[in-house]
Amino acid sequence: MTGFDPRSHRMIAEQRWFEDFVLGERFPLPSRTMTSGIFAAFQAASGDHHPIHYDRDYCRAHGLPDMLAHGFQVAIQTAAGAGIFPHLVEQSLKAFLEQSSRFLAPVLLGDTVYPCLEVDELSPNRSTGVVGLRSTVHNQRGVLVMEGRHRYLIRKRPEAGDGAETRPAAG
Template sequence: MSGKVGDEAAKFDPRNHSFGPSHYFEDLKVGQRFYVNSRTQTDALFAAFQLASGDNHPIHYDRVYCQARGHRDMLAHGLQVTIQAAAGAGIFPHVVGDSLIGFIEQSSRLLRPVYVGDTLFPMLEISELRPGRTTGVVVVKITIHNQDGTLVMDGEHKYLVKKRPQA
């Protein structure tokens, strides 16, 4: 080993700095799960969502207003809850890698309130694989539970993914 910095730089290829090889539509299985890190909904996240969305309704940003209406604290906006299941916050887009064409559809049902201080635990699970000629649609069931194990949101994401190229 020469220890020269130039030797190491010559061996390094940034194209190889990745999660691993891309998985194609055929590599995915119904029931396959993709973990997304839990996240506590802090005052800072509420403020960041308000800034990004422009939503300034007091039910999301005024504790006194919320408590006067029977809520224990500020109520998270439904879209703030929905984004906690963003696939990019987990490993799914790294697993499919370059075969991912795009995120094409989403739906969600907001089942229970989420308040500042709640910790949310999102999970993505492949529920259906719809093959096409050169691509396929990967349907992913989304669930988000809070710290008490209560399901606060469920829904679906759909992704367009390439099939394995023919040799």
């Protein structure tokens, strides 16, 4: 035995529970430049083959400076798994409840987007609570191109001696 415990192999040492979140807490996600490879991958995954998303000449003929990212291609930039949030709630996450998005400005090929999640709702229940996250995506010019919400059902901290499994902190 080497003394290694896989349960202690975590990206985030501290497990978080519903009570540990605070309104206004921010979770920036990695920025990403919308390359032709990302456009092609989204087209392949979604099956959306409208030329506005892959044909530059078509876009220019219709008054756009370049290919237009699909709204869902923009929305997926706010996937919580791209950041630390899911690592914080490995033991407490019960469900991803909902997601919504409003698209406010176009995202074009070559734009760099800056997604972020911010706690804007804490609705307690008896043994769980809902953590609502405002999702935003800005472009490289600082323009808010998308805003929306995610809502997650998160367990409250287990009472001592209730038999709930908790992972030891990495040390």
